[in-house]
Amino acid sequence: xxxxxxxxxxxxxxxxKNCGLAKLCLPLGLENNDIERLDAIVQRNRPLHRGxxxxxxxxxxxxxxxxxxGTIKSYTQCPNGTEQVVGFHLPGEVVGLDGIETGKHxxxxxxxxxxAVCEVPFSRLEELTxxxxxxxxxxxxxxxxxxSKETGLMVLLGKSTAEERLAAFLLSLSVRFHSYGFSSTxxxxxxxxxxxxxxxxxxxxTVSRLFTHFxxxxxxxxxxxxxxxxxxxxxxxxxxxxxxxxxxxQHPHNTETPGQ
Amino acid sequence: xxxxxxxxxxxxxxxxKNCGLAKLCLPLGLENNDIERLDAIVQRNRPLHRGxxxxxxxxxxxxxxxxxxGTIKSYTQCPNGTEQVVGFHLPGEVVGLDGIETGKHxxxxxxxxxxAVCEVPFSRLEELTxxxxxxxxxxxxxxxxxxSKETGLMVLLGKSTAEERLAAFLLSLSVRFHSYGFSSTxxxxxxxxxxxxxxxxxxxxTVSRLFTHFxxxxxxxxxxxxxxxxxxxxxxxxxxxxxxxxxxxQHPHNTETPGQ
DNA sequence: CGCGTTTTTGAAACCGGTCAAACTCGGTGG
DNA sequence: CCACCGAGTTTGACCGGTTTCAAAAACGCG
Numbered sequence: 001x002x003x004x005x006x007x008x009x010x011x012x013x014x015x016x017k018n019c020g021l022a023k024l025c026l027p028l029g030l031e032n033n034d035i036e037r038l039d040a041i042v043q044r045n046r047p048l049h050r051g052x053x054x055x056x057x058x059x060x061x062x063x064x065x066x067x068x069x070g071t072i073k074s075y076t077q078c079p080n081g082t083e084q085v086v087g088f089h090l091p092g093e094v095v096g097l098d099g100i101e102t103g104k105h106x107x108x109x110x111x112x113x114x115x116a117v118c119e120v121p122f123s124r125l126e127e128l129t130x131x132x133x134x135x136x137x138x139x140x141x142x143x144x145x146x147x148s149k150e151t152g153l154m155v156l157l158g159k160s161t162a163e164e165r166l167a168a169f170l171l172s173l174s175v176r177f178h179s180y181g182f183s184s185t186x187x188x189x190x191x192x193x194x195x196x197x198x199x200x201x202x203x204x205x206t207v208s209r210l211f212t213h214f215x216x217x218x219x220x221x222x223x224x225x226x227x228x229x230x231x232x233x234x235x236x237x238x239x240x241x242x243x244x245x246x247x248x249x250q251h252p253h254n255t256e257t258p259g260q
Numbered sequence: 261x262x263x264x265x266x267x268x269x270x271x272x273x274x275x276x277k278n279c280g281l282a283k284l285c286l287p288l289g290l291e292n293n294d295i296e297r298l299d300a301i302v303q304r305n306r307p308l309h310r311g312x313x314x315x316x317x318x319x320x321x322x323x324x325x326x327x328x329x330g331t332i333k334s335y336t337q338c339p340n341g342t343e344q345v346v347g348f349h350l351p352g353e354v355v356g357l358d359g360i361e362t363g364k365h366x367x368x369x370x371x372x373x374x375x376a377v378c379e380v381p382f383s384r385l386e387e388l389t390x391x392x393x394x395x396x397x398x399x400x401x402x403x404x405x406x407x408s409k410e411t412g413l414m415v416l417l418g419k420s421t422a423e424e425r426l427a428a429f430l431l432s433l434s435v436r437f438h439s440y441g442f443s444s445t446x447x448x449x450x451x452x453x454x455x456x457x458x459x460x461x462x463x464x465x466t467v468s469r470l471f472t473h474f475x476x477x478x479x480x481x482x483x484x485x486x487x488x489x490x491x492x493x494x495x496x497x498x499x500x501x502x503x504x505x506x507x508x509x510q511h512p513h514n515t516e517t518p519g520q
Numbered sequence: 521c522g523c524g525t526t527t528t529t530g531a532a533a534c535c536g537g538t539c540a541a542a543c544t545c546g547g548t549g550g
Numbered sequence: 551c552c553a554c555c556g557a558g559t560t561t562g563a564c565c566g567g568t569t570t571c572a573a574a575a576a577c578g579c580g
Binding site: 148 | 336346347357358359362366386389393396399400401402406407408411413414417458459460461
């Protein structure tokens with residue numbers, strides 16, 4: 001392997017720190033200048049405060065966003081006032097793909113805590129994906145992953161009990177935190193019980209009861225927003241008993257290299 | 261407008277008849293030879309019989325498929341034997357996008373009746389999307405639509421009652437049949453009560469009861485697989501009462517031209 | 521015609537939702 | 551410094567929609 005490859009990887013790591021989207025390029029070994037070109041179109045906005053919106057339902061779609069730190073909640077507002085959470089986005093994850101089809105966002109996205117995002121203007125990204133073939137493939141993969149993730153959630157919401165849903169949710173968070181370099185067993189929930197419930201199709205009281213139940217069972221230690229997972233295996237058991245198919249669908253983060 | 265444009269549209273219609281994917285190009289006005297190139301990579305396989313698989317869970321991903329006629333069901337098999345339906349695909353709709361990310365399909369797809377599909381080898385499609393910029397955008401739109409559709413279903417499964425789910429399902433079928441040139445008020449269900457229930461997260465008995473209930477209410481006429489919608493408005497009412505947000509999410513088939 | 525599959529219908533059990541009240545915590549202002 | 555307030559959470563009791571179990575009926579197919 002020539003020296004340029006090493007330099008390229010070094011560049012990549014820097015770019016990766018700047019913007020989670022660059023992670024996409026890693027399996028691909030893009031050329032030096034390609035990475036710079038990707039990096040160049042990324043806009044780094046100032047951090048969002050709790051409650052700030054990235055975009056709202058119906059607003060014009062122009063960019064996709066990569067979470068650098070913090071948490072983004074995407075949700076829809078029903079006419080009767082209640083909101084329905086459709087996703088939580090952790091560092092490294094992408095928000096806003098829903099708007100591509102119609103040119104308008106079909107849901108709103110707001111920060112649950114102080115959050116930094118990278119804005120990637122979509123038209124400029126498309127120019128780039130057209131000229132960098134590997135990048136196009138990565139975009140397809142990214143969107144395919146989003147589809148798989150939602151399919152998994154569908155299965156969860158369609159078949160599972162409240163217990164299974166919360167277990168799956170906690171494991172999903174655990175896996176995702178881990179893959180982004182945080183602890184997989186101890187973390188803070190940035191969302192409320194109500195928001196978890198909305199996401200999982202449960203009443204907030206049910207979520208609360210389940211947390212205390214898991215604590216009584218010594219599966220978790222719960223202190224308000226702080227979660228410590230004591231027995232991951234028992235959480236997994238709760239899923240695999242009924243819905244083994246979830247493991248496949250729910251955790252698309254065991255990213256193996258494609259076509260290999 | 262020059263003559264070539266007219267010829268182009270003529271070609272398009274032919275291509276459209278051959279393969280639903282070509283529909284994607286319509287809003288774009290692709291050049292003559294571009295359409296031919298798209299058309300050239302499409303493989304037309306012989307019709308599938310009821311029960312035949314297009315692909316199965318874990319099999320290598322190589323192509324996406326466009327339904328020409330009939331119905332495809334995509335589903336996952338849980339280890340305890342029960343299956344979970346994750347989608348029904350009508351003529352004009354695409355199957356197999358889930359496999360792009362990992363290179364393996366995460367669900368199985370089989371024909372519910374005699375069904376014809378076009379096979380589009382993905383690597384060749386990618387070559388084409390890289391050289392035909394408009395086609396790339398259409399692919400992004402297609403995948404974005406898939407994401408929106410699943411988001412809508414998530415909301416449906418998370419919040420709604422059994423009645424609302426079946427109403428949404430019937431309306432979704434109605435809209436889709438209509439947009440593909442069939443009657444929007446009278447059609448045959450190619451799937452069983454059990455499959456509908458699995459898809460909507462309900463027991464098959466519940467689905468059956470709801471059909472008789474809708475019939476008693478004179479909203480539907482049901483004769484086994486044959487459905488006649490008597491009062492579309494009342495079906496819509498069932499949704500809008502609680503979940504007005506579904507209208508936006510559930511029916512991404514009101515395709516307006518993007519960015520306009 | 522007879523068999524198996526699908527659908528319908530009934531009755532009982534249960535999970536989770538709803539309503540209501542108590543409690544905790546963080547923040548604010550007297 | 552503490553009393554107060556409101557949002558978020560916990561806990562309890564009750565209710566209702568769905569599931570489950572069971573059996574009969576309808577239909578499709580050989």
